[in-house]
Amino acid sequence: MNGHRVRAVAKRIVLGFRRDRRSLGLLFVAPVVVLSLVGAVWGIATERAPVVVLATDRFSGPANVIDRFLASSAIHGRRATYDDGLRQLRRGEADALVWLDSPNATLHIVTEGSDPLANGTIGAAVQRAVADGLSSLGQLPGPKVVIEQLYGGADYTLLDYLAPVLVAFFAFFFIFLLSAVSFLRERTTGTLERLMATPLRRGELVLGYLAGFSFFALLQAIVILLFTVLVLRVHYRGNLATIFIVEAVLVVGAVSLGLLVSAAARNELQAVQFVPIVLLPQVFLSGLLIPVDQLPDYLRPLSAVLPLTYANEALRSVMIKGYELADPLVLRDIGILVAFGLVMAIGAVASIRREVA
């Protein structure tokens, strides 16, 4: 192994991207744009009070309870008949129709139903409004509930939870894509053939690629972290160096996987077609959107072999919980990422055959 040759390959990659402004934009501007959108969508408490219609022809009760219910800040309450309420629900003018079945003491909530996520939000809002209404009777329906959190807090938004995993996702996505396309260009333009006719060894070539792209991945991580912490005001407790270590080992896997994919593709269009195959399973199964422990049992083994699963867990532990590098969980995740990177790197070396035709 010759360090000079590895350094030459890494430098060549860095110099090449210096003039490739589109790729640089993809690396640094695209994550900032996407994060801005994510911040706008999930970064502030945007819960809208649902419009709730009380079916007056099916419900009668003490006037002060009804008034308090309709005036609750949890909902936008209004009165209507049952039939009119249903009409409003169908037209999208109301989110829920509510009445109380007195003999059975059952509260009925009818929602439009096409959005399962909205159902839960509306149900919770109506229950809060009912509690407000009943409070006018001078007694609370059960003990007061106070929820405290070990990590995070009331001022944490969904973005705080998403930011650590987005750092990992962007690094993996862009570095995988760029390394796959870059290496494919080596194959298609004949430079790989030229490299293989020099003393450069295949392992040195892969190491050079890893070093060159790690440089960009770490720069990207700095941009993303600065943007999320300083502009989006994401809460952040961890150690920056630990975050970079997790990033670096994740990128080793991403670059190597890119090199492997480039061996299977004949042109850049084909390489891009690997993006959904490699990335979409990781979006859904790595805990990025859905916690891994909420996945169906049969999908867990698949989640367990995805690198982003461990990067997400490590980065959330570091950024939200403030875990140190020495924490056993963080060390275990880094170890698994290193193992993944090594396996992929060995695969990448094997994929570069001397017979490059």
Added chain:
Amino acid sequence: MFPPDKLNVATQFAVDARGVRKRFGTIEALRGLDLAIRAGEIYGLLGPNGSGKTTFIRCVAGLLRSEAGTLTVLGGTPRAAVSAGRVGYMTQVAALYGDLSVDENLRFFAALQGVAHADERIAEALRTVDLLDRRRSVVNTLSSGMRTRVSLAATLLHRPSLLLLDEPTVGVDPLLRQEFWAYFRRLASSGTTLLVSSHVMDEASRCDRLGLIRAGAVLAEGTANELVARAGTPDLESAFLALAEAR
């Protein structure tokens, strides 16, 4: 002028191929190819497209493994010669990094070959291909002829003992082609061995010896005059056709 490396004394041939065979799926690209290239000569590999010229050059460059026969390059295996930095390979297309400048490309290839005093060597190579004034130009902005010249410069940086030039004058204007051949001659007279592939017959007369190749085998070997005399034809082109038909 680049001084030559010392050629391995174990062989008098820079390249010695005996019964070399190479197959790609059902296609037999080399069918027991025999040829020997003496140290310090310009050997022209002449043949039509698809005759196996590039396949043989890639075998010599250590990029392809022959399936049968023996192939000795500078006294050892092709890969050993390449790893020792004793072989320079100029591919048919100017395989360069378009986003890098001429200087950055040459610096990169110099680093891979472990070239000391890279600055001087790069200047020397660029002077040879008459591109010293384009040293800072980005390769993508150069004409195809200029890229071919940069590609040749990249092959010369480490002063290889054996130069493999796969159709080096394709896309090069006649004046520069003349200069290329004059330079090849100077390299050979200083001890460098050159294997040049071409399908242009008028270039063949510039080589010391020729190997006429067709369907993966050598039809005939010798100087241009010898081949013409053997075929009893007025020129090399008709000699090639006559020798091909005789087979």
